[in-house]
Amino acid sequence: MTDDKGQGLRLEDFAGQAYDKLRYGDTDRQGHVNNAVYATFLETGRVELIFKADARLLEEGFSFVLAKLDINYIAEVLWPGTVEIGTRVTKVGRSSVTMEQAVFQNGKLCASAETVVVHFDQTTRKSHAFSQAQRAKLESWMQAGQA
Template sequence: MNALTDLNANPQLEDFPYRLTDNVRFADLDPNQHVNNAVYATYFETGRVTLMKDRKFGLMPEGLAWIMVRLDIHFRAELKWPGGIEMGLGVSKFGRTSVTFDQVVFSEGRCVASSQSVSVLIDEVSRRPVPLTQEIKTNFEPWWRRGFKPA
């Protein structure tokens, strides 16, 4: 399966091999007293950046960087403060120069938001896209979303 995942599907946290936990902060709230929609982009960014920038995983070779070129978010339920969240991430597609991530935010066992994003590998100097090597793809293998197998 190397197709885009349906953002309207009912995601399960166990489908996402990379996991983080965090707290909902009072500052995350908007005047409606729930987490503001823009904050979810930060939750998803935290998951991606924490994984990608950890050098032990070999996802960011010297002289290269990742930039996000697309982010789609599906808001599923209100998220309130105080509370904790569980974030999950899984690779759902490889392009020539890109990786697609499916991500979720769960609270109290319920998915409150899901997203799909595309990050492109670039040369830090030229700022031009760089093809994914087989080594980078192999290094992503532990983070494949359940059911994903590269073409």
């Protein structure tokens, strides 16, 4: 993380940038977006980075499984509107990748997260090492603006 709870992060700091439209059903009795919905926002950010049509990362028969999701809630997200999600790679392991993510609304940082996903062989149901090409693509996403 950039610092404690990701303060000072900007959407422009992230290689992957996505957005989600807020739904009324995302809100809770306090009138803000429920904390559980943040995991869905972060999923949108990861999926849009990993499954880009013009930069295919996964081969047939493989997927990513979520191994860790650590969210720091910083500010409320309010309906109606949208959120922007930033995603970047911070570490590439043998078969796992660690990502730093952030959720913004109207330019304000609302949450930061550390996410770990594992490259998964759907036939053996076990982790599978990245190829050199996959590793190079993931490492290119460690810098902002490379996605």
